[in-house]
Amino acid sequence: MTARVTTPSTGGEAPVLLRTAGRAAHITLNRPRAINALDHTMVRRIDEALTAWEHDPAVESVVITGAGERGLCAGGDIRAVHDDVRDGDGTASAAFWRDEYHLNARIARYAKPYVAVMDGIVMGGGVGVSAHGSVRVVTERSKIAMPETGIGFVPDVGGTHLLALAPGELGTHLALTGARIGAGDALLCGLADHYVPSASLPRFVADLADLPVREVLERHVRPSPEGELAGQREWIDPCFAADTVEEIVQRLLDHGTPAAKETAETLLTKSPTALKVTLAAMRRARRLGSLERVLEQEYRVSCAALTAPDLIEGIRAQIVDKDRDPRWSPGTLAEVTDADVRRFFEPLGDRELGLVR
Template identity: 80%
Template sequence: MSDVLLHTTGRAAHITLNRPKAINALSHPMVLRIAEALTAWEHDPAVETVVITGAGERGLCAGGDIRAVHDDARDGDGTAAAAFWYDEYHLNARIARYPKPYVAIMDGIVMGGGVGVSAHGSVRIATERSRIAMPETGIGFVPDVGGTRLLALAPGELGTHLALTGAQIGAADALLCGLADHFMPSGSIRPFADDLAELPVPEALARHVRSAPEGELAGHRAWIDACYPADTVEEIVQRLSAHGDPAAKQAAETLLTRSPTSLKVTLKSLRRARRLGSLEQVLDQEYRVSCATLATHDLVEGIRAQVVDKDRDPHWSPATLAEVTDADVDRFFAPLGERELGLAPPGRAAPPTAHQARDEDHDR
């Protein structure tokens, strides 16, 4: 069977990611098939809504196929991984600009590339089973798929905390951070999908949306907003360690297990994303950074430790934050020339997204 299942029911077209044993991890062919379907449905007057879900019981999507990235970085020349990211990031931008309602059911695990195919949509639904995260610093990588923009727009320093630690959040915290729009019990997903065949999205939502259970991040805002505005990762760790809240100390301990290089590049990526004018510009930046990681030790080592050998014992190089210089970090942001994504050409305004007004209000 196909790794991406496509069908239409009434007024709704459905994308089902269909690699349940891999928690529907995205491969390059899957990205291309989704893009092709979106093009066809955009011009089909019978299709009024697009819905994306994941097969199986574990989640929408655990991310990109990082084992394939690992093999290309270790044994190849990186061109396959770069080509995958090129098309994946174009898909992320396409989803954000899609002219019809794009409904993402963020049930279960939604991480990395899974965030990219859901959180840029115009209707994002979390459930009591949702576990949403950008865990890239734990594999020697950096948040991508537009994740640095999404997290940069989160209230206060919540996004910095999530990006650096890779912490998983549930539905209420996803709503707080702007990664989801609605809460729906998982038992309502199928009836909701059935209603979309006949009803406009707002009417279907009204039948099934409920109040989300209480989250955790709101209660941690004090120490998060006090510690994470620091200019360097070293100072963030120091502030967290010195703070009296045990959760802050735990966050500091978590950071010290992550790739030091990834932490510093992630912090700079987030701070720069706050100043960039559009999702497309952020994706251009992320593409440069992602391609640069292919030449690093930490990407191969991190995926090896977490996914391939699963010994959970990565040996980072450089091993400490102090050993990662500003010049080391700056190299990740160097122009790529012909391999730039070209999503936001200079002087050309990108069309508004479904979330742009909300983003601009948040920036103010």
């Protein structure tokens, strides 16, 4: 079936490519050199497309994929955040997050099937534009993570909502460590719905032009490979159920399992402030319930991070200078006070996200 292009690209270099083919509309994130990292323009383009397709009776489903071989989306453009904070006042980053989080909420409530092809790397903001969808497909190549604590930040884009719903303390484990998981564990944790081998993806996507989503899934879904987390819950659940990060680390060290000890050592490389704020955000997310309320909380936390030292330092160490040696401030868990953590959750007044009225 001939595809009709919804929005023309400029020399094939537009950061988001939009087209329709038969029953399906397609979003292709098109920054392959950056593993399709999201910027503000891309978020706006996706939102505009969803508005148009929502009211187009010819469009029965929306499909999001990533250009290139490396993955759907590696996250937000954090170098831009670094530069915004270093050279400005963080206003541009706050505006980006505002629109991004509104988009995340919209995807979760979208009236038509939203099919996210989570092939390859899917991290941070990439989780936000995929894992809130109604049909989430992973492959044997999928590598999914919320790695924010490693850059002095906290899982956002509704990530704390999704991870808070994972079985036991698996979500707390993933939020604090930033660990990458594959298809089997993504299905276990509720971040994905279906497994399709990567070799079948071209046919899977093509079939959406002619068939209802349900029939396409019946044709292509296969049993997923086994994950790893189910077999590790005997130490993950009791260790990560602790009330403080310090106690989590101590339980991991005391457990005796090599994997638990390695996890403790991993945690101690992360931003102490980000770890404590993340644990508080996860516990609060369980009580808040709805995605919209959690996104409101995440926006407060994200805006507070713009005025804290660890975010710009973490991005510097991991992305800008790439020395992989961040100098966190405070440098230890013991130095991060309860007051330091509470500051991240303070209301923003007239700057609130505005999803909950």
